Amino acid sequence: FLENVRHIFVADDLTVVNLEGSLTNATEREEKLYNHKGPPEYVQILTGSSVEVATLGNNHRLDYGEAGLAETVETLENAGIDYCYNQVYLVREVKGVKVGFVSVSAYDDGDGVEFFLNEGYRVLRQAGCSIVVACIHWGEDKMYIPNEFQTALGHKIIDMGYDLVVGSHPHVLQGIECYQGKYICYSLGNFCYGGSRNPADKDSGIFQQKFTLVDGVVQVSND
Numbered sequence: 001f002l003e004n005v006r007h008i009f010v011a012d013d014l015t016v017v018n019l020e021g022s023l024t025n026a027t028e029r030e031e032k033l034y035n036h037k038g039p040p041e042y043v044q045i046l047t048g049s050s051v052e053v054a055t056l057g058n059n060h061r062l063d064y065g066e067a068g069l070a071e072t073v074e075t076l077e078n079a080g081i082d083y084c085y086n087q088v089y090l091v092r093e094v095k096g097v098k099v100g101f102v103s104v105s106a107y108d109d110g111d112g113v114e115f116f117l118n119e120g121y122r123v124l125r126q127a128g129c130s131i132v133v134a135c136i137h138w139g140e141d142k143m144y145i146p147n148e149f150q151t152a153l154g155h156k157i158i159d160m161g162y163d164l165v166v167g168s169h170p171h172v173l174q175g176i177e178c179y180q181g182k183y184i185c186y187s188l189g190n191f192c193y194g195g196s197r198n199p200a201d202k203d204s205g206i207f208q209q210k211f212t213l214v215d216g217v218v219q220v221s222n223d
Helices: 003-011 040-047 065-079 113-126 148-160
Strands: 016-018 053-055 082-084 090-094 097-105 131-137 164-168 176-179 182-185 211-214 217-220
Touching: 016 131, 040 065, 053 097, 065 082, 082 090, 082 097, 097 113, 113 131, 113 148, 131 148, 148 164, 148 176, 148 182
Parallel strands: 016 053, 053 082, 097 131, 131 164, 164 182
Antiparallel strands: 090 097, 176 182, 211 217
């Protein structure tokens, strides 16, 4: 599924994906319009393509209940892939630099996500993270322009002190904003998506961010 971009993922220091669905054999599913899952062996798609981190803060994490989530987490752990969602924050060391991740779902205007964002920022900075990234599930399906909630929350996250915001959920590409010298990537579209065999809009993208530390201070590259 990812073989044509594997060379890109291998060349970077860290590849992060939004894993929107369960890797489980569970059959009891939540009552909703769409339920996403794949067999646990599909984790090889990630491990075979140099994906190191999967964010689970999305509206399909519990499609197959707590059992589906538990099997997904176990599958990722056994494969050596780190993950994060809600209060499960992640610290990953890259070239001696600690990078922290918070992943939350605010697609329904996310009451309560600011708690996780604030607490996650505090916990990760206390853990010695020089770079802190927010991965957030938000916005409206098939809307190409971020809504007011996304913009306001994106700005608030940067104002909290985060170094990068990466969004998902709208299923189409949305814009990238430079705010206070830092980037908010509102939506990357359907990059590798099993929810539809033939989505109407197949445009998608890889967002790459280069960080440099100078005397312990993060410098954001504009390349």
